[in-house]
Amino acid sequence: MRGQVRARHQGRGRRHWPSRALCRRLVPVVFYLIVYNVRPIPVKLRRACLRADAKLDLQLYAIGVPAILNLALPSVLISFLNGLLAAFSQSYVVVLGIYYKLQTFLYLPANGIVQGLRPIIGYNYGAGEYDRVKKLYRTAMGMCAAIMAAGTVLCLALSGQLIGLFSSSAETIAIGTVALRIICAGFIVSTISVVVSGALEGLGMGVQSLVISLCRYVVVIMPLAWAFCRVLGANGIWNAFWVTEVITAVIALGVYHKSVKLK
Numbered sequence: 001m002r003g004q005v006r007a008r009h010q011g012r013g014r015r016h017w018p019s020r021a022l023c024r025r026l027v028p029v030v031f032y033l034i035v036y037n038v039r040p041i042p043v044k045l046r047r048a049c050l051r052a053d054a055k056l057d058l059q060l061y062a063i064g065v066p067a068i069l070n071l072a073l074p075s076v077l078i079s080f081l082n083g084l085l086a087a088f089s090q091s092y093v094v095v096l097g098i099y100y101k102l103q104t105f106l107y108l109p110a111n112g113i114v115q116g117l118r119p120i121i122g123y124n125y126g127a128g129e130y131d132r133v134k135k136l137y138r139t140a141m142g143m144c145a146a147i148m149a150a151g152t153v154l155c156l157a158l159s160g161q162l163i164g165l166f167s168s169s170a171e172t173i174a175i176g177t178v179a180l181r182i183i184c185a186g187f188i189v190s191t192i193s194v195v196v197s198g199a200l201e202g203l204g205m206g207v208q209s210l211v212i213s214l215c216r217y218v219v220v221i222m223p224l225a226w227a228f229c230r231v232l233g234a235n236g237i238w239n240a241f242w243v244t245e246v247i248t249a250v251i252a253l254g255v256y257h258k259s260v261k262l263k
Helices: 002-038 054-086 090-126 130-157 159-164 170-202 206-219 221-232 234-259
Strands: none
Touching: 054 090, 054 170, 054 206, 054 221, 054 234, 090 130, 090 159, 090 170, 130 159, 130 170, 159 170, 170 206, 170 234, 206 221, 206 234, 221 234
């Protein structure tokens, strides 16, 4: 009887999902339209400006498609690594999932800095303010490096406690402690690829940014993880992270200096 009641309740919940999703999308639009009419902003919406422009659309997709792929690549990597780790133990798969939850606390603030960098560096580059472009690049690099350095210290000092927030299993905590201490060796150097990739997108060089992301999530780490786990076991996969960050950082610097010409 309880099962039937629960099933009916879940069925009603599922029927409400589309309406909830619709509300989540409509509310921001309604809010924006109210603000737009009550407190007008310099940017005006005109029907005449909604005409298709093949050249402009191509420019947008040249940046947008690589950015979309950049978001999809981590999911591809996680699926691949899960397949490798499952051969050793499900605890390793759990640890990988925990790591990706923890690393968002580092990479989300860093990505926030990069989000702010993109339009500003693009405006200044277009205006020929190359000294300001260099300053913005160095400032973003320093700020992200500080965040990554703090994360490295935390992972080295409190790795067991951090894993313990997500699991009470002694085996998982032991595996996760080792994993965090190995992976965090690449945090600081990953600043280079994160900032360079964002700067290139801000300068309209989406393809070059995609090259860096492909190296970071597919081209370098997948073969390394596969090879290292054959030699070092599951810990080889953790080592593949920091080795990939070092290799990708070198590639990112090369791509940036070749693509961006600052007089």
